[in-house]
Amino acid sequence: MSKTMxxxxxxxxxxxQKAAARNWNSxxxxxxxxxxxxxxxxxxxxxxxxYKPLIHTFYLAFHKWSMVPxxxxxxxxxxxxxxxxxxxxxxxxxxxxxxxxxxxxPFSIAIPLVLAVVTNxxxxxxxxxxxxxxxxxxxxxxxxxxxxxRWLFHPSNGIVNHLLLKLGFVQEQIAFFSDxxxxxxxxxxxxxxxxxxFSTIMFAAALTGINxxxxxxxxxxxxxxxxxxxxxxxxxxxxxxxxxxxxxLLFSSQWTFxxxxxxxxxxPYGTSTNIYYEMYRFAFSNLxxxxxxxAAMLFFVLFGLIALSLNAVSRRxxxxxx
Amino acid sequence: xxxxxxxxxxxxxLGAMIGLSACGGASGxxxxxxxxxxxxxxxxxxxxxxxxxxxxxxxxxxxxxxxLIKEFNETIGKEKGVIVxxxxxxxxxxxxxxxxxxxxxDIVQHxxxxxxxxxxxxxxxxxxxxxxxxxxxxxxxxxxxxxxELGKIDGKMYGLAFTFSTPIVxxxxxxxxxxxxxxxxxxxxWEEIKAAxxxxxxxxxxxxxxxxxxxxxxxxxxxxxxxxxxxxxxxKEARFAGPESTEAISMWKDLYQNxxxxxxxxxxxxxxxxxxxxxxxxxxxxxxxxAKQAADxxxxxxxxxxxxxxxxxxxxxxxxxxxxAVRPDSSxxxxxxxxxxxxxxxxxxxxxxxxxxxxxxxxxxxxDDPNGLKDFVEQNPLYKINLEQxxxxxxxxxxxGDNATEIATLFTDAIVKAITSEDDxxxxxxxxxxxxxxxxx
Numbered sequence: 001m002s003k004t005m006x007x008x009x010x011x012x013x014x015x016x017q018k019a020a021a022r023n024w025n026s027x028x029x030x031x032x033x034x035x036x037x038x039x040x041x042x043x044x045x046x047x048x049x050x051y052k053p054l055i056h057t058f059y060l061a062f063h064k065w066s067m068v069p070x071x072x073x074x075x076x077x078x079x080x081x082x083x084x085x086x087x088x089x090x091x092x093x094x095x096x097x098x099x100x101x102x103x104x105x106p107f108s109i110a111i112p113l114v115l116a117v118v119t120n121x122x123x124x125x126x127x128x129x130x131x132x133x134x135x136x137x138x139x140x141x142x143x144x145x146x147x148x149x150r151w152l153f154h155p156s157n158g159i160v161n162h163l164l165l166k167l168g169f170v171q172e173q174i175a176f177f178s179d180x181x182x183x184x185x186x187x188x189x190x191x192x193x194x195x196x197x198f199s200t201i202m203f204a205a206a207l208t209g210i211n212x213x214x215x216x217x218x219x220x221x222x223x224x225x226x227x228x229x230x231x232x233x234x235x236x237x238x239x240x241x242x243x244x245x246x247x248x249l250l251f252s253s254q255w256t257f258x259x260x261x262x263x264x265x266x267x268p269y270g271t272s273t274n275i276y277y278e279m280y281r282f283a284f285s286n287l288x289x290x291x292x293x294x295a296a297m298l299f300f301v302l303f304g305l306i307a308l309s310l311n312a313v314s315r316r317x318x319x320x321x322x
Numbered sequence: 323x324x325x326x327x328x329x330x331x332x333x334x335x336l337g338a339m340i341g342l343s344a345c346g347g348a349s350g351x352x353x354x355x356x357x358x359x360x361x362x363x364x365x366x367x368x369x370x371x372x373x374x375x376x377x378x379x380x381x382x383x384x385x386x387x388x389x390l391i392k393e394f395n396e397t398i399g400k401e402k403g404v405i406v407x408x409x410x411x412x413x414x415x416x417x418x419x420x421x422x423x424x425x426x427x428d429i430v431q432h433x434x435x436x437x438x439x440x441x442x443x444x445x446x447x448x449x450x451x452x453x454x455x456x457x458x459x460x461x462x463x464x465x466x467x468x469x470x471e472l473g474k475i476d477g478k479m480y481g482l483a484f485t486f487s488t489p490i491v492x493x494x495x496x497x498x499x500x501x502x503x504x505x506x507x508x509x510x511x512w513e514e515i516k517a518a519x520x521x522x523x524x525x526x527x528x529x530x531x532x533x534x535x536x537x538x539x540x541x542x543x544x545x546x547x548x549x550x551x552x553x554x555x556x557x558k559e560a561r562f563a564g565p566e567s568t569e570a571i572s573m574w575k576d577l578y579q580n581x582x583x584x585x586x587x588x589x590x591x592x593x594x595x596x597x598x599x600x601x602x603x604x605x606x607x608x609x610x611x612x613a614k615q616a617a618d619x620x621x622x623x624x625x626x627x628x629x630x631x632x633x634x635x636x637x638x639x640x641x642x643x644x645x646x647a648v649r650p651d652s653s654x655x656x657x658x659x660x661x662x663x664x665x666x667x668x669x670x671x672x673x674x675x676x677x678x679x680x681x682x683x684x685x686x687x688x689x690d691d692p693n694g695l696k697d698f699v700e701q702n703p704l705y706k707i708n709l710e711q712x713x714x715x716x717x718x719x720x721x722x723g724d725n726a727t728e729i730a731t732l733f734t735d736a737i738v739k740a741i742t743s744e745d746d747x748x749x750x751x752x753x754x755x756x757x758x759x760x761x762x763x
C-alpha cells in the first residue's frame with residue numbers, strides 16, 4: 001500500500017522536479033543561445049561574402065579552370081604557384097605594387113596632415129570651403145576623372161604638353177601614358193590627388209578632438225607653432241595617423257586599379273600594372289582563374305602579415321588621451 | 323572565453339557552409355553538345371539572341387551597328403520570330419565574363435588573334451557542326467575567299483569574317499599641301515613616309531606620321547612586308563625575331579625615336595589626326611566615317627594611301643577586324659542565330675557595314691553593284707585602296723591554344739618595348755619569342 005502510495009505520490013513530485021528542471025534547462029539554453037542568434041545574421045553574411053569565396057579561392061588555386069560553366073576543373077597541384085613565380089610580368093607587378101604603396105604615403109599621410117592642421121586655424125567659413133575643395137575629387141567617378149586627366153596630359157592636344165613646350169621645359173611632346181618612364185608616375189599622381197581629401201577629412205576630424213588646453217600650456221612654456229605641431233598635435237593624432245597608414249598600405253593597390261585599367265591598361269609593356277590588375281588579367285582576360293587565385297592566396301598571406309604587424313605597431317606607438 | 327571563441331568559430335563555419343551550399347547551385351547548367359540540325363522558329367514566340375559587339379561601344383561605329391540590328395529585328399526577325407539584343411563590349415572582356423557567369427552568349431563579334439583560345443575554353447562552335455552544309459555553302463558564295471580562310475582553324479570555320487579592314491594611311495590634305503607635298507601622290511615606301519613626315523614637321527610644326535606601337539596588327543603586316551614571319555605555318559612556333567623582322571621593327575624605331583613619328587596611344591593618335599594635327603595616320607578603315615566627319619568639320623580634305631612597302635619588296639597587308647563566333651545552345655537557337663548571320667553578312671548587311679560603319683564589303687561584288695555600294699565607293703575613293711589590298715591580304719596570326727591572350731600580350735609588349743625604349747630590338751624580340759615558344763610547347 002505504501003508502495004502504491006509512494007508510486008502514486010512520487011511521480012507527481014518527480015514530474016514537478018522534471019518540469020522545473022526542464023524550464024531551468026531551456027531558459028539556460030535560451031540564455032546561452034541568444035548571443036549567437038544575434039550574431040547569426042552577421043555570421044551568415046560574412047560566411048557568404050568572405051569565408052566562402054576565401055575557401056573557394058584556396059581550392060581554385062590548385063586547379064586549372066576557365067570559369068566556363070559546365071567545364072571541368074583540372075587539379076594541377078602547385079603548378080599555378082610555380083608558373084606564377086616564373087612569370088616576369090608578375091615580378092614587375094610586385095615591384096610596381098611596392099612603388100604605388102610607398103608612393104601614396106605622402107598623399108595619404110604627410111600632405112593631408114599639413115592641410116588639416118593649416119585649415120584648422122582658419123575661420124570656419126574658409127575652413128569648410130577649403131576642406132570641400134580637397135574632398136570633391138574623392139567623390140568624383142574614377143572614369144570621368146580619368147577622362148579629364150587624359151585630356152590634360154594628351155601628347156598633342158593636351159594643355160600640359162602645350163605649356164611645357166611653350167615654356168621651353170621640353171623640346172618634344174611627352175606621351176605620358178605610353179612612355180614607360182612616365183606612366184606609373186601619372187597613375188600615382190592621379191590616385192594621390194584623388195585620395196588626398198579623404199585623409200584630410202579624417203585628420204581634421206581627429207584634430208577637433210584635441211583639447212585646446214595643451215596648446216595654451218605649450219604656448220605659455222614658450223613652444224612655437226612648429227614645436228606645438230611636433231610635440232602636441234602629432235602624438236595626440238597618432239591613433240588616426242596609424243589607422244590611415246594601415247588603410248593606405250593595404251588599399252593603395254586597389255585605389256590605383258581603376259586608373260591603371262582606364263588610362264594605361266597596365267602598359268606600356270606592363271610597366272604601370274600592379275598586382276591587383278595582374279590578378280584581374282589572369283582571371284578575366286587570360287581566363288585562367290587558377291593562376292589568379294594562386295596570386296590572390298600569396299597576397300592574402302602577405303597582406304595579412306602586414307596588417308598584423310601594423311596592429312602591433314599601433315598598439316606600441318598609438319597614444320590615447322583618455 | 324575560450325569556449326565562446328570555439329563556439330563562435332563553429333557558428334561562423336556553419337554560416338560559411340550555408341553560403342557554400344547556397345552558391346554551389348549556380349554553376350550547374352551545362353554547355354550542351356553540338357547539334358547540326360536546325361530547329362523551327364515561331365513568330366508568335368520569338369527567340370532572343372544575345373549579340374556581343376565591340377563596334378556597339380565605339381561612337382564612330384555605334385550608329386551603323388545599331389541600324390544593322392534594328393533593321394534585322396524589324397524585318398526578318400519580326401517575320402521569322404527572332405529578336406537580337408546587342409550588348410556593347412568595348413574591351414572584349416564582357417562576353418568572357420558573361421560566359422563564365424553562365425549567361426547565354428550566342429553570337430560574339432570576335433577578334434582574330436584569340437579565336438583558337440575561345441574555341442578551346444569558351445565553347446564556341448564550328449559553323450560546319452552548327453548549320454546545315456548546303457545552307458552554309460549557298461550563303462558563303464560571293465564572299466571573298468581570302469576572307470573566308472581567315473576564320474578557319476584545323477579546317478573548320480570557327481568564325482565567319484564579319485567586319486573587316488586592311489591597313490590604310492589616312493592623309494590630311496591641308497597639312498600635305500602646306501608642306502609642299504602632293505596628297506594625290508602619297509608616299510609608297512617607308513623611306514618616302516619618313517621623308518614626307520620630316521618635311522611636314524619642318525614646314526608646319528605638326529607631327530608628320532603616326533602609327534601606334536601597340537596597334538598589334540599593322541605590326542604583323544610590317545614584318546611580313548619585309549619578308550619576315552610572325553608564326554610558323556603549322557602555328558607551333560613563334561618566329562618574329564628573325565633578321566627580317568628585326569630590320570622592319572628597327573626601321574619603325576628609327577621613325578619613332580628620330581622625330582618622324584607622333585608619340586602616344588592608339589586613341590591619342592586618332593584624336594590627334596582628327597583634330598587636324600597629324601599629317602599621316604596609319605590605321606584601320608574602321609575609322610573612316612569618324613575621320614571624314616572630322617575632315618569636313620575642320621575644313622580639310624581626307625586622302626588615303628595603301629600600306630607602305632620596303633624599298634622594292636611588295637607590301638603585305640594584313641587584316642584587322644572581327645569574325646562572328648557562335649555558341650547557340652539548342653537547335654532552335656541554331657536557326658535563330660543563322661537568320662541573323664545570313665542578314666548581317668548578306669548584301670544588305672554589308673551595305674550598312676560599309677556605308678555606315680566603315681569596314682570593307684566582304685561581298686566584293688557590292689562595290690560594282692548600283693543597288694549596293696557603287697555610288698558610295700565612287701564618293702569615297704579610299705575604299706578602292708582597301709578593296710585592292712583585299713586581293714593580296716594575309717591573315718594575322720591566330721595564336722595557338724589556351725594561352726593565346728597571354729601570348730598576344732607578350733608579342734605586343736615586346737614590340738612596344740623594342741620601339742619606345744632604348745633596349746636592343748633583336749634582344750627584346752628574341753626574349754619574347756623564347757618566352758612564347760616556351761608556352762606553346
